[in-house]
Amino acid sequence: MSTHRLEALTDGIFAIAMTLLVLNLDVPDVPLETAASAVPAFLLSNWPQFTNYAVAFFVLAGFWTVHHKQFHSIRHVTGPLLWLNILALLFVALVPFTTSLSGDYHPILLSAVIFDVNFLIIGIIYLVQWLYVSGNPERFLHASVDGHRIVQAKRRLLVLPLAATAALAISVIIAPGLNGFGYLIIPILLAALRR
Amino acid sequence: MSTHRLEALTDGIFAIAMTLLVLNLDVPDVPLETAASAVPAFLLSNWPQFTNYAVAFFVLAGFWTVHHKQFHSIRHVTGPLLWLNILALLFVALVPFTTSLSGDYHPILLSAVIFDVNFLIIGIIYLVQWLYVSGNPERFLHASVDGHRIVQAKRRLLVLPLAATAALAISVIIAPGLNGFGYLIIPILLAALRR
Amino acid sequence: MSTHRLEALTDGIFAIAMTLLVLNLDVPDVPLETAASAVPAFLLSNWPQFTNYAVAFFVLAGFWTVHHKQFHSIRHVTGPLLWLNILALLFVALVPFTTSLSGDYHPILLSAVIFDVNFLIIGIIYLVQWLYVSGNPERFLHASVDGHRIVQAKRRLLVLPLAATAALAISVIIAPGLNGFGYLIIPILLAALRR
Amino acid sequence: MSTHRLEALTDGIFAIAMTLLVLNLDVPDVPLETAASAVPAFLLSNWPQFTNYAVAFFVLAGFWTVHHKQFHSIRHVTGPLLWLNILALLFVALVPFTTSLSGDYHPILLSAVIFDVNFLIIGIIYLVQWLYVSGNPERFLHASVDGHRIVQAKRRLLVLPLAATAALAISVIIAPGLNGFGYLIIPILLAALRR
Numbered sequence: 001m002s003t004h005r006l007e008a009l010t011d012g013i014f015a016i017a018m019t020l021l022v023l024n025l026d027v028p029d030v031p032l033e034t035a036a037s038a039v040p041a042f043l044l045s046n047w048p049q050f051t052n053y054a055v056a057f058f059v060l061a062g063f064w065t066v067h068h069k070q071f072h073s074i075r076h077v078t079g080p081l082l083w084l085n086i087l088a089l090l091f092v093a094l095v096p097f098t099t100s101l102s103g104d105y106h107p108i109l110l111s112a113v114i115f116d117v118n119f120l121i122i123g124i125i126y127l128v129q130w131l132y133v134s135g136n137p138e139r140f141l142h143a144s145v146d147g148h149r150i151v152q153a154k155r156r157l158l159v160l161p162l163a164a165t166a167a168l169a170i171s172v173i174i175a176p177g178l179n180g181f182g183y184l185i186i187p188i189l190l191a192a193l194r195r
Numbered sequence: 196m197s198t199h200r201l202e203a204l205t206d207g208i209f210a211i212a213m214t215l216l217v218l219n220l221d222v223p224d225v226p227l228e229t230a231a232s233a234v235p236a237f238l239l240s241n242w243p244q245f246t247n248y249a250v251a252f253f254v255l256a257g258f259w260t261v262h263h264k265q266f267h268s269i270r271h272v273t274g275p276l277l278w279l280n281i282l283a284l285l286f287v288a289l290v291p292f293t294t295s296l297s298g299d300y301h302p303i304l305l306s307a308v309i310f311d312v313n314f315l316i317i318g319i320i321y322l323v324q325w326l327y328v329s330g331n332p333e334r335f336l337h338a339s340v341d342g343h344r345i346v347q348a349k350r351r352l353l354v355l356p357l358a359a360t361a362a363l364a365i366s367v368i369i370a371p372g373l374n375g376f377g378y379l380i381i382p383i384l385l386a387a388l389r390r
Numbered sequence: 391m392s393t394h395r396l397e398a399l400t401d402g403i404f405a406i407a408m409t410l411l412v413l414n415l416d417v418p419d420v421p422l423e424t425a426a427s428a429v430p431a432f433l434l435s436n437w438p439q440f441t442n443y444a445v446a447f448f449v450l451a452g453f454w455t456v457h458h459k460q461f462h463s464i465r466h467v468t469g470p471l472l473w474l475n476i477l478a479l480l481f482v483a484l485v486p487f488t489t490s491l492s493g494d495y496h497p498i499l500l501s502a503v504i505f506d507v508n509f510l511i512i513g514i515i516y517l518v519q520w521l522y523v524s525g526n527p528e529r530f531l532h533a534s535v536d537g538h539r540i541v542q543a544k545r546r547l548l549v550l551p552l553a554a555t556a557a558l559a560i561s562v563i564i565a566p567g568l569n570g571f572g573y574l575i576i577p578i579l580l581a582a583l584r585r
Numbered sequence: 586m587s588t589h590r591l592e593a594l595t596d597g598i599f600a601i602a603m604t605l606l607v608l609n610l611d612v613p614d615v616p617l618e619t620a621a622s623a624v625p626a627f628l629l630s631n632w633p634q635f636t637n638y639a640v641a642f643f644v645l646a647g648f649w650t651v652h653h654k655q656f657h658s659i660r661h662v663t664g665p666l667l668w669l670n671i672l673a674l675l676f677v678a679l680v681p682f683t684t685s686l687s688g689d690y691h692p693i694l695l696s697a698v699i700f701d702v703n704f705l706i707i708g709i710i711y712l713v714q715w716l717y718v719s720g721n722p723e724r725f726l727h728a729s730v731d732g733h734r735i736v737q738a739k740r741r742l743l744v745l746p747l748a749a750t751a752a753l754a755i756s757v758i759i760a761p762g763l764n765g766f767g768y769l770i771i772p773i774l775l776a777a778l779r780r
Contacts, residue, residue, distance in 0.1 A: 005206060005263050011590060012210025015597025018678060019605060020214060025682045027689055035693050039686075054675065061671040068590050086256040090249065093213060097220045101234075104222055108230050200401060200458050207405025215409060281451040285444065288408060292415045296429075299417055303425050395596060395653050402600025410604060476646040480639065483603060487610045491624075494612055498620045 001077040006085060013089045014064045017096055021053050021060075024100040048177060049103035052115075055180040056099040059119055060092065062160060062186060066126050069153065073145045074133055081133065081140070088125040091118055102179075112176035116167040123161035130157055152193075159189045196272040201280060208284045209259045212291055216248050219295040243372060244298035247310075250375040251294040254314055255287065257355060257381060261321050264348065268340045269328055276328065276335070283320040286313055297374075307371035311362040318356035325352055347388075354384045391467040396475060403479045404454045407486055411443050414490040438567060439493035442505075445570040446489040449509055450482065452550060452576060456516050459543065463535045464523055471523065471530070478515040481508055492569075502566035506557040513551035520547055542583075549579045586662040591670060598674045599649045602681055606638050606645075609685040633762055634688035637700075640765040641684040644704055645677065647745060647771060651711050654738065658730045659718055666718065666725070673710040676703055687764075697761035701752040708746035715742055737778075744774045 026049065028035075028042035067088075074081075095118060102115035133140035134150045141150075167182025221244065223230075223237035262283075269276075290313060297310035328335035329345045336345075362377025416439065418425075418432035457478075464471075485508060492505035523530035524540045531540075557572025611634065613620075613627035652673075659666075680703060687700035718725035719735045726735075752767025 001263070001267075005202065007590065008203070008206040008593070009210055009259060011593040011597055012207055013214050015594055016211055016214040016601055017217075018674070019598050019601040020217070022602075022605070022678050022682045023218075023608075025679075027682070027685045032690065032692065035690050036695070039690055039693055040695055053679075057675050057678065058671070061668075061674075064594065065667065068586070072586075082260065083256075086253070089213070089256075090252050093217050093252065094220075094248075097217045097222070100222045105227070105230050105234055107227065108234055110231070110235055196458070196462075200397065203398070203401040204405055204454060207402055208409055211406055211409040212412075215412070218413075277455065278451075281448070284408070284451075285447050288412050288447065289415075289443075292412045292417070295417045300422070300425050300429055302422065303429055305426070305430055391653070391657075395592065398593070398596040399600055399649065402597055403604055406601055406604040407607075410607070413608075472650065473646075476643065479603070479646075480642050483607050483642065484610075484638075487607045487612070490612045495617070495620050495624055497617065498624055500621070500625055 001082065003071055003074060003077055006077055006082065007071055010067055010085065010089065011064075013093055014060060014067075017092050018057055018060050020096040021056055021099055024096060024103055025049055025053060046103075048106040051180050052099050052103040052106075055183055056095055056115075059160070059163075059183055059186075060095060063088075063092065063119075063122055063126065066157065066160070070126070070130060070133070073141050073149070073153075075142045076140055078140075081129065084125060084129050084132065088122055088129070091122045091125070094118055106177040107175075109171060109176045112171040112179045113168065116164045116171060116179055116182070120161055120164035120168070123157070123164055127154075127157045127161065130154060155193055156190065159186055159193070162189065196277065198266055198269060198272055201272055201277065202266055205262055205280065205284065206259075208288055209255060209262075212287050213252055213255050215291040216251055216294055219291060219298055220244055220248060241298075243301040246375050247294050247298040247301075250378055251290055251310075254355070254358075254378055254381075255290060258283075258287065258314075258317055258321065261352065261355070265321070265325060265328070268336050268344070268348075270337045271335055273335075276324065279320060279324050279327070283317055283324070286317045286320070289313055301372040302370075304366060304371045307366040307374045308363065311359045311366065311374055311377070315356055315359035315363070318352070318359055322349075322352045322356065325349060350388055351385065354381055354388070357384065391472065393461050393464060393467055396467055396472065397461055400457055400475065400479065401454075403483055404450060404457075407482050408447055408450050410486040411446055411489055414486060414493055415439055415443060436493075438496040441570050442489050442493040442496075445573055446485055446505075449550070449553075449573055449576075450485060453478075453482065453509075453512055453516065456547065456550070460516070460520060460523070463531050463539070463543075465532045466530055468530075471519065474515060474519050474522065478512055478519070481512045481515070484508055496567040497565075499561060499566045502561040502569045503558065506554045506561065506569055506572070510551055510554035510558070513547070513554055517544075517547045517551065520544060545583055546580065549576055549583070552579065586667065588656055588659060588662055591662055591667065592656055595652055595670065595674065596649075598678055599645060599652075602677050603642055603645050605681040606641055606684055609681060609688055610634055610638060631688075633691040636765050637684050637688040637691075640768050641680055641700075644745070644748075644768055644771075645680060648673075648677065648704075648707055648711065651742065651745070655711070655715055655718070658726050658734070658738075660727045661725055663725075666714065669710060669714050669717065673707055673714070676707045676710070679703055691762040692760075694756060694761045697756040697764045698753065701749045701756065701764055701767070705746055705749035705753070708742070708749055712739075712742045712746065715739060740778055741775065744771055744778070747774065 026046060028039050030038040030042065077085075098115045098118040102111045105111040130153055134154070137145065137150070163183045163186045165182075166185055167179040170182045171179040221241060223234050225233040225237065293310045293313040297306045300306040325348055329349070332340065332345070358378045358381045360377075361380055362374040365377050366374040416436060418429050420428040420432065488505045488508040492501045495501040520543055524544070527535065527540070553573045553576045555572075556575055557569040560572050561569040611631060613624050615623040615627065662670075683700045683703040687696045690696040715738055719739070722730065722735070748768045748771045750767075751770055752764040755767045756764040
């Protein structure tokens with residue numbers, strides 16, 4: 001199987017999941033007479049929905065770049081690799097739901113845990129996928145992908161699961177509503193790895 | 196007509212139908228004060244929605260790989276072939292509706308039957324499509340597609356209709372809410388055919 | 391401007407509009423105890439939503455093939471041609487709304503008229519587009535497109551506006567809810583033109 | 586990183602955001618008996634939703650052509666350029682929300698300001714993106730892109746931020762519900778620049 005159409009399906013599902021996040025943002029439903037004061041109050045009180053939207057959008061974009069980079073190296077798709085991809089996409093398509101749950105019930109531990117575990121699972125699948133294809137480079141990878149790039153990619157693939165774990169830790173130790181800050185370690189870790 | 200843009204439309208409709216399934220997952224609507232106990236109870240009681248989401252996502256992904264494989268062999272699209280494809284896409288785009296109906300009314304036989312018949316129809320269309328193009332291989336298929344591959348593909352195309360039939364049988368004989376288990380025969384049958 | 395990315399945007403908007411039609415199909419909201427009889431009754435009474443879904447899906451697919459065929463001949467996109475395309479896409483993206491309106495209020499003349507006029511406008515835009523590019527073939531068309539094919543395409547482009555007009559006539563003269571039958575003349579006219 | 590898949594993600598998110606705008610158009614919910622008079626009244630009173638739909642659709646299409654034109658010149662994507670793109674897409678995906686807010690609360694200044702600022706931010710990001718890549722043309726641009734084209738593109742990139750600013754000015758000085766007229770300066774400015 002060629003990689004081209006799997007990339008097309010993946011790009012489609014990522015693009016749709018990232019755009020459907022917007023449906024979680026509630027438009028206020030207040031009478032026009034009181035709207036001048038009620039609309040700003042409504043939007044302000046819904047700040048967790050907006051931060052969740054931004055976090056989920058950027059983390060999904062991060063996973064998309066991970067997929068992009070892996071498939072830049074992968075030249076051949078087998079059945080198991082295809083279904084590993086589709087399993088990841090099942091959890092990608094689930095993100096609008098877990099983001100909505102987490103935005104609506106931000107003070108509740110369970111909703112933050114579901115949000116973070118969703119990303120943790122995607123991260124682990126993409127890590128497993130890379131271990132799988134890089135364990136058999138002759139079969140799966142382009143000849144130009146050397147051992148250094150394989151190790152470097154492995155390290156980078158730990159970043160998103162680590163961030164989801166940090167978010168989980170914040171949820172449990174500090175407060176569920178602050179878990180989004182856990183994902184701020186992503187650019188820091190990536191910058192550290194770049195050196 | 197070239198196959199390229201038909202594949203693009205197909206990839207788009209599959210990606211969107213697979214991602215719209217998430218809109219069927221209800222976010223609970225309970226007051227924040229009782230949410231710590233009400234949200235887990237709500238999610239647990241909605242387990243049929245989650246299993247339906249997973250079943251529908253994987254079965255759609257299965258049909259997508261079927262389409263992918265057929266169009267790997269097909270080199271030319273005619274009017275009848277185009278409209279057979281579009282008829283299949285009509286039922287693909289219907290899956291979020293039949294999944295929602297089946298998740299909301301899982302103990303009702305009719306909703307399980309509609310869910311399974313929807314997949315049965317897609318499976319039959321893709322089988323008919325293959326019989327149609329493989330009956331005229333000089334016109335429709337790449338020269339590299341030999342008789343062995345045509346027969347092998349025919350056998351594989353029976354798997355999804357058989358699974359939908361098994362799901363229908365479970366609905367009628369055992370219980371409508373358990374029909375999802377019928378689709379578990381897909382990997383077993385595919386593995387058996389691979390030998 | 392190359393035609394490639396305009397085709398990608400067009401394929402995306404058609405695929406999404408065709409799949410969003412499914413959101414118009416209402417899932418019944420009845421208690422589980424009465425669902426065994428209430429669900430079938432609900433679905434039966436909603437038949438105009440289902441016929442509307444099928445009509446809108448096939449007519450949109452028809453417009454998509456019209457676009458596909460035109461851009462098979464077009465080699466160059468200018469500003470006016472781009473914005474003519476985007477105007478058509480505005481009305482394509484509107485179809486889920488006009489289909490929903492027409493399904494919910496099928497006995498009301500206005501809702502049938504809005505549904506049919508929406509398709510009439512798309513049909514006229516694609517006709518104007520072809521008159522525009524075929525009026526300056528050296529600039530817009532591939533060298534292989536001859537006068538015969540230009541005339542043939544013009545005739546075929548009258549089919550969808552004629553069908554929308556027939557649907558309008560049925561709405562006004564017979565009954566708004568039966569306007570969908572107007573689109574049945576499409577395959578008849580296309581078959582007649584093929585001879 | 587190649588430009589191909591970033592363009593695919595971008596085309597996907599634009600196509601979806603442009604099509605999701607239709608979900609903001611409310612289908613009336615009135616009894617069938619009174620629908621013949623209530624439906625037209627409802628649609629007429631919702632005119633700001635329809636003008637907003639058209640404005641947002643065309644402005645998004647305008648940004649899409651901006652992206653298309655920039656990536657016609659860009660041959661290489663780096664990390665910062667990728668994330669600038671994704672930041673723009675975050676605000677593109679937000680447009681269905683800000684359009685819905687602005688359609689529902691058109692007389693309220695805040696909702697018009699949010700609508701216009703959303704477009705202003707996208708316009709500024711695409712301007713910054715061009716300043717960034719054109720500041721290092723050897724690295725980012727195709728050799729065929731000369732200084733004249735860089736300056737011309739810079740001028741064109743001011744048009745959308747200027748239109749959003751005009752819309753903001755109309756909101757504040759005249760009336761929030763009339764801000765859509767601000768975007769009418771886009772074709773005028775583009776025509777003036779073409780000379």
